Amino acid sequence: MAKLTIDGVEVEVPDGTSILNAARQIGGALVPPAMCYYSSLKETGGKCRVCLVKVAQGSTKDPRPMPKLVASCRTPVGDGMVVQNLTSPEVLEARKGVVEFLLLNHPLDCPICDQAGECDLQNLAYEHGASTTRYEGERRTFEKIDIGDKIKLHMTRCILCYRCTYVADQLTNERVHGVIGRGDRAEISTYIQKAVDNDFSGNMIDVCPVGALTDRTFRFKSRVWFTDPKDAHRNCTKCSGKVVLWMKGDEVLRVTARKDQYGEVKEYICNECRFEHKKVSDWTVEGPRHIDRHSVIAQNHYEKIDLQKLKKEVERQLEFQRGKQLPENEIHS
Amino acid sequence: MGRKLLLEHIDVPGIETFEVYRKKGGYASVEKALKTMTPDAVTDEVKRSGMRGRGGAGFPTGMKWSFLDRKSTKPRYMVCNADESEPGTFKDRYLMEKIPHLLIEGMITSSYALGANTSFIYIRGEYMYVLQILEKAIDEAYAKGFLGKNILGTDFSLDLYVHPGAGAYICGEETALLESLEGKRGNPRLKPPFPAIAGLYASPTVVNNVETIAAVVPIVNMGGDEYAKIGIGKSTGTKLISASGHINKPGVYEIELGLPVEEFIFSEEYCGGVWKDRRLKAVVAGGSSVPILPTELILTTAKGEPRLMSYESLSDGGFATGTMLGSGGFIVMDETTDIVKNLYTFARFYHHESCGQCSPCREGTGWMEKILHRLHHGHGKKEDIDILVDVAKKIEGNTICPLGDAAAWPVASAVRHFRKEFEEAVVQESLLVNG
Known part of the structure; x- marks a missing residue:
């Protein structure tokens, strides 16, 4: 076991845990964001650089600070390590830089993007980015391609997190797509526009942090925040069958796997569940899905009121009106 | 006239052949190491020489070798980084083209020190003709019993391969090089683990620059302590400098580290001064990646001392007023440069x-x-x-x-x-x- 502090908060985790996962154990605002790391996919992470943190002390044994900011998702903890995330201006500055880089060639076509509302890049930009851009160049664009009859690849929106290639490597038998080209001309592509055809290929859509891979059966059907998400399950021979149904009235508009608070799928679902069962009668509906209050999907989304929570919220608001500054990490909780 | 350890016989006709190279004292380090020294003793000589990696980062070679995981049950690999792609750097090409056996000799001695029985020279794809020169030399070495099974009748066996890259600068980064050598896309790996623990095929691996490996030959021949006497401070030995740009005599020069920069640029023995009688404007001292310095800072440090061709002197003043020796790609710019x-x-x-x-x-x-x-x-x-x-x-x-x-x-x-x-x-x- 290793004991370390992140932004002054102490936590004890097994050796070999990454700094990011140690932070997730603490939870709250001090958890670094992650765009390419995906806990259920091996070898992901280290690429997007938004999770950079400062290691002010390596460990008790070797107290030297690490010379550069490190990717918290792939850096293992040390006993006695001192990590700075929100408390380091250097980290915040670097992160702001990375967000700017990620948005540099991004089309910002959120108004017509199916991912809007549940997009990690949108959230990241909202929390860490600047409201204007300093970039005046032309943005790179790619042709949209259909990889298979169910998935649309819109490479222009891609941030090259490589997650979908890991899904194909680790969940399916044969990977037929990958990264071709180099630098900012690099693109996700299939081998000579081959169709991605595999029982679990649909999970590429769920792991994509942006709108680069979208569900063709759901394209332009509805904004996600106008849909009503419900947990549901069915007996499936291929996967766990545990899904979220995104409904409008009695109509099932799309089916996805269940994501946790960090936007990660823990139980992947098969293509049959995802694409072929669009009737409510196919499913056992468990109840409404909990949506985080600060997600835009929370609009039009009602849940049973927790009186204790409500009381707290009212007190918080009253305190705010009395002119007292709210502690920052509570604003978005 | 500075001492020449690597390029001493470069002008001897036929030095690229085994016979002539051997006549000039070639492969002596292999004989000395394999017959009279233990692998650890060779590593120790390299450590004592204080030689720093010649590829650009200047990390002490002996220390890099000592990090190699010797407890692992996996095979160990020695990889030569000949993916010389830094703009302004062409010393490795010159060395491999003119005197290929020096690199092969260095590879054998180094592989022996590290206990590697399979070694690779990863060469950039643009150097295809150099690859052919190397392969010819390797064939000669196999024929003469310096490569293959039981070299010189000892227990030590070594197979040496040359592998061409496909034309990417990034494959000169050691972990991208290893990925490429494994047949994958040349993307750098996240570190740790470092190659010394998990490198090629997840086995302990040392990756060294061509010049570094070649310099192991004189180190073993003369002894690490003797080698350490050449040079200045922590910059020991000789270094190949690729001089280019607006000078009268561009080319590859072997210098003793510690030579004043001014002498290097203006003396007839080296660059021969700025061309067309123009004035010096700036110098990029170690390949395109290192900070550029204007005349007043390249000739003297901010403290007013004369700047020397050494790791320490060139980086004196940090990046505010200094630069780096890097790979030794010395690009000189005259007053007309934009x-x-x-x-x-x-x-x-x-x-x-x-x-x-x-x-x-x-x-x-x-x-x-x-x-x-x-x-x-x-x-x-x-x-x-x-x-x-x-x-x-x-x-x-x-x-x-x-x-x-x-x-x-x-x-x-x-x-x-x-x-x-x-x-x-x-x-x-x-x-x-x-x-």
Whole structure:
């Protein structure tokens, strides 16, 4: 076991845990964001650089600070390590830089993007980015391609997190797509526009942090925040069958796997569940899905009121009106 | 006249053949090491020599070798980095082309020291003709019993392969090189683990530059202590410098580390002064990735001492007033050089060569190129200069591999030392607009 502090908060985790996962154990605002790391996919992470943190002390044994900011998702903890995330201006500055880089060639076509509302890049930009851009160049664009009859690849929106290639490597038998080209001309592509055809290929859509891979059966059907998400399950021979149904009235508009608070799928679902069962009668509906209050999907989304929570919220608001500054990490909780 | 350890016999006719090379004392280090020394003793000599890696980072070679995981049950690998792609650097090509057996001898001795029975020379694809020279030399070495099973009748066996890259600068980064050698896309790996623990095929691996491996030969022949007497301070031995640019005598020179920069540029023995009787403007001392320095800072340090060709002296003053010895790609620029244009050329190179794996480098290098393109063509704005510096700052240190730093340092230093030229590049346009 290793004991370390992140932004002054102490936590004890097994050796070999990454700094990011140690932070997730603490939870709250001090958890670094992650765009390419995906806990259920091996070898992901280290690429997007938004999770950079400062290691002010390596460990008790070797107290030297690490010379550069490190990717918290792939850096293992040390006993006695001192990590700075929100408390380091250097980290915040670097992160702001990375967000700017990620948005540099991004089309910002959120108004017509199916991912809007549940997009990690949108959230990241909202929390860490600047409201204007300093970039005046032309943005790179790619042709949209259909990889298979169910998935649309819109490479222009891609941030090259490589997650979908890991899904194909680790969940399916044969990977037929990958990264071709180099630098900012690099693109996700299939081998000579081959169709991605595999029982679990649909999970590429769920792991994509942006709108680069979208569900063709759901394209332009509805904004996600106008849909009503419900947990549901069915007996499936291929996967766990545990899904979220995104409904409008009695109509099932799309089916996805269940994501946790960090936007990660823990139980992947098969293509049959995802694409072929669009009737409510196919499913056992468990109840409404909990949506985080600060997600835009929370609009039009009602849940049973927790009186204790409500009381707290009212007190918080009253305190705010009395002119007292709210502690920052509570604003978005 | 400085001492020559690597290029001593370079002009001997037929030195590229085994016979002539052997006659001139070649393969003595292999005989000495395999017959009279233990592998650890060879490593120890390299450690005592104090030699620092000649590829660019200047990490002490002996220390790198001592990190190799010797407890692992996996095979160990010795890999030679001949992916010499740094703009302004061409010393390895010269050495391999002219005297290929020196590298092969170094590979055998080093592999023996590290206990590697399979070794690779990863050479850049553009050096295809050098690859052919090396393969011919390797065939000769096999025929004479210096490669293959039971070399010189000892227990030590070694197979040596040459593997061409496919033309990517990034494959000179050691972990990208290993990925490429394994047959994958040449993306740098995240470290740790370092190659000494998990390198080629996840086995303990040492990756060294061509010149580093060649220098093991004189170290073993003369002894580490004797080698350490050459040079100055922690910069021991001799170094190959690829001199190019606006000088009278461009070429590869072997110098004893500690030679004054002024002597290197102006003496007849080396560069022979700036061409066309022009004045010196700036020097990029260690390949395009290191900070550029103006005349007054390259000839003397900020403290007023004469600047020497050594790791310490060149980096004296940090990046504020110093630079790095790097790979020894010494690019000299005369007074007519357009620094903005030069920087634009460098930026275009790094943008083209970024692997695209991590965001700051993938996006930032292209952005810098676009800004410099504007500035160079007279469409720049005043804010552009500050944005340029800020982008460079946000790339530096935040990437997976040093390519990001390599792209950022020239930009930061050029604006630091030649800001006026960038401002003039902006003013030009306003003159145009106002007629």
